[in-house]
Amino acid sequence: MSEQPDPSDSSLRQGAHGPGPSGLDLRADCANCFGLCCVALTFSVSADFPVDKDAGEPCRHLRTDFRCGVHSTLRERGFQGCTVYDCFGAGQKVSQLTFGGRDWRQAPETAERMFAALPVMRQLQELLWYLDEALALEPARTLHDALRRALDETERLTRSDPETLLALDVAARRAAVNTLLLRTSELVRAQVRGKRKNRRGADLFGAKLKGADLRGADLRGAYLIAADLRGADLRLADLIGADLRDADLRGADLTGSIFLVQTQVNAAKGDAATRLPPSLTRPAHW
Known part of the structure; x- marks a missing residue:
């Protein structure tokens, strides 16, 4: 195995993200989110959840301060799905940027659009995570300009108003980014003989x-x-x-x-x- 490159070598990977080379913060900040994943998402009785919950229905454990009342015992209570989920920072971005810090309890007219915006924003934030990582991979340096442009465009989309965000063709954006990620993958994996x-x-x-x-x-x-x-x-x-x-x-x-x-x-x-x-x-x- 000694003839193989060390993946942790700085010649292969120059940084990590969240915030990473792009300066983006792509990690969940629940303190600045209006408990969106606890409301917007559907729960179905399974190995991941002990109860059914419709999209738009607040989880029974969501407190008035938008925190989880059983966060420390989620897995013991059967809420394994909650401990797996990661929004890549979409929750606080929808809460504080897209809807300007107005929560769905104080402004119920925003609730439907706010909940619908979360999965769209999450997909965009996930793409930013991948692009951010790709920019830290030295073997893909020939693609860095294209990756940077894709990251900037995706980040611009995350700053759209609610109507623009909800009308976005996310599948098309994912397809465009995936082309670059595939090429990045090929260049990185070519380091293995x-x-x-x-x-x-x-x-x-x-x-x-x-x-x-x-x-x-x-x-x-x-x-x-x-x-x-x-x-x-x-x-x-x-x-x-x-x-x-x-x-x-x-x-x-x-x-x-x-x-x-x-x-x-x-x-x-x-x-x-x-x-x-x-x-x-x-x-x-x-």
Whole structure:
């Protein structure tokens, strides 16, 4: 393995985000959000939620100050989905920027549009996260100008008024950005010599991948639900959109993996030996 590049080397990755090279803050700030994820989203009885809740209906645990009344015991109460969710900073942006700090309780006429704006903003913020990360990857330096333009345009869209935001063709924006992210992925993963595994979109539900060499693998959109990835080497692997629910990452090395986000990590199982990219936080339940 010594002949392979070290993904944590500054020659490959120049920074981390949130705020990162772009100066954007892409992490949730619940203190400046009007509890939007606790109201706007739908809950369905499942392994993730113990109750049903319609979109637009406040969670019964949402307090008057927009904080969660059972935040410290969410998983014990069956609200695992709440501990996995990450808005990438969309909640506070919709609350404080799009709607100018007017909350839906004091201004109920804003509620419907505010709740509808959250999933749109979240997608844009997620794209900013990926673009921000791509700008920190030295092997993709030839794309940095194009990535910067895409980031600036996406950031401009997040500052739109409610009507413009709700009319936005998010799928088209995602498609345009994805073209750049694909090219970024190819340049980064090319740092791994030899044949790299291509498991894009593969059904790897429960796959036995303990100790697997997945350096530089294309795992975009792969279904890795409950997969055994203990001790696997995922350095420089592209994990964008991979479903890692209940995947066992104990002892796995993800330090140089690209386009991995906090929601994926939160949904997986890990331990103190799991190595994560510096931009991500080790979940408290690991």
